[in-house]
Structure formats: C-alpha cells, structure tokens
Amino acid sequence: MYMTNKVDNNFSFENIDIEENIEIETNNKNNSSGVVAATIDDYVKISKNFYAGFWIRIFAFIIDCIIIFCLGTILNTITFGLLDIHLPYNISDQTLIFVLTYYLYFLLMTYILSQTLGKMIIGVKVEKNVGGKLSFIDAFFREVIGRYITITLLFLPFLSVIFTSKKKALHDYIADSVVVKEDFSNFRMKLNKAIKEIKQ
Numbered sequence: 001m002y003m004t005n006k007v008d009n010n011f012s013f014e015n016i017d018i019e020e021n022i023e024i025e026t027n028n029k030n031n032s033s034g035v036v037a038a039t040i041d042d043y044v045k046i047s048k049n050f051y052a053g054f055w056i057r058i059f060a061f062i063i064d065c066i067i068i069f070c071l072g073t074i075l076n077t078i079t080f081g082l083l084d085i086h087l088p089y090n091i092s093d094q095t096l097i098f099v100l101t102y103y104l105y106f107l108l109m110t111y112i113l114s115q116t117l118g119k120m121i122i123g124v125k126v127e128k129n130v131g132g133k134l135s136f137i138d139a140f141f142r143e144v145i146g147r148y149i150t151i152t153l154l155f156l157p158f159l160s161v162i163f164t165s166k167k168k169a170l171h172d173y174i175a176d177s178v179v180v181k182e183d184f185s186n187f188r189m190k191l192n193k194a195i196k197e198i199k200q
Contacts, residue, residue, distance in 0.1 A: 146171025
C-alpha cells in the first residue's frame with residue numbers, strides 16, 4: 001500500500017499530504033518500464049503544466065470570436081437579416097444573431113467536442129476538475145451562465161486565471177471545470193485514476 005492518507009474524490013494535488021513515493025503507470029515513450037516514481041511534491045510541480053494559462057486562453061478566445069463573427073454574418077445572410085436586431089447587451093450594443101451565435105457556439109462545441117475551434121488550434125480542451133467530459137448541464141452553466149456573468153462584470157473575473165493554481169476563470173469555478181493542455185490530458189487522467197485506486 002503506497003498511501004495511508006485519505007484522498008478526497010475531487011482530487012487536487014494541492015490538498016494531498018503524502019510522504020511515501022507513488023508509482024504511476026504511464027505511456028511515456030521515453031520510459032521503458034512504463035512507470036513514473038516520484039513524490040507528491042514532484043506531481044504538484046508537474047501539475048502546474050497541465051493547465052492552459054491566461055495568454056493561451058486569450059488567443060483561443062480571439063480566434064473563437066473571429067469564427068463567431070463569420071458564422072453570425074453567414075447566418076444573418078441566410079435569415080435575410082431577420083435576427084439582425086440590436087440589443088442593449090451588457091457592455092456593448094450587440095445584435096440578436098451575434099448573441100445567439102456566441103452562446104450556442106461555446107455551449108455546443110464544449111459539450112460535444114470539449115473544445116471550440118480556437119481551443120483546437122491552440123491545443124487545449126475543457127474537462128471536469130476530476131477528469132472527463134462535461135455533462136450538458138455543466139457545459140450550460142460554464143458557457144452560458146458563467147460567460148454571461150463574466151461579460152457583465154467587464155471580463156474582470158477572467159483575471160483569476162493568472163492567480164489560481166489550476167488557472168481557473170469564474171465560469172470554470174461555476175462548472176467545476178478546468179482547461180487542460182491536450183498533451184497533458186491523458187497523463188492527468190491517469191494520475192487521477194491512480195490516486196482513486198490507491199484510496200480504495
């Protein structure tokens with residue numbers, strides 16, 4: 001038995017106190033034995049690289065906004081401008097077609113693919129805090145409720161990405177989600193699974 005301490009189901013590297021070494025099986029091509037042996041302190045250091053930082057997420061968001069603008073323009077043409085209705089939307093005057101496209105784009109892409117096109121290009125994806133795909137309810141709270149609150153508060157809640165260990169924005173806290181670099185996604189899931197198995 002490698003660990004005697006209890007580990008919460010909502011696994012967080014920061015909340016575990018382990019003195020003994022833990023062996024985690026990985027698919028590391030450079031490791032012929034397929035095993036990584038390290039202390040939890042090493043995992044804490046490694047985990048900081050799992051999550052997409054502020055500028056990575058900003059670049060992905062800019063790409064998504066360009067795509068949303070293009071989609072909105074196409075839809076506006078297809079609907080002959082019927083949804084080109086101006087709304088006093090939060091901090092700016094937006095059209096109904098843009099608002100609908102904005103939220104449906106983020107909601108459906110995140111729920112179905114765990115990534116928007118911007119995130120695909122940058123190489124990051126949205127996951128539950130404990131690993132795995134978001135449910136539709138999680139995606140709705142993250143991409144609709146969370147984003148609406150963030151926009152209403154002038155995007156200031158997004159600054160929490162800079163200061164939190166898992167680089168979470170307000171909408172991540174609302175949905176209990178994280179934005180993970182694709183290269184680390186599988187490894188992170190293996191660590192979470194290994195910790196749960198050790199607990200049992």
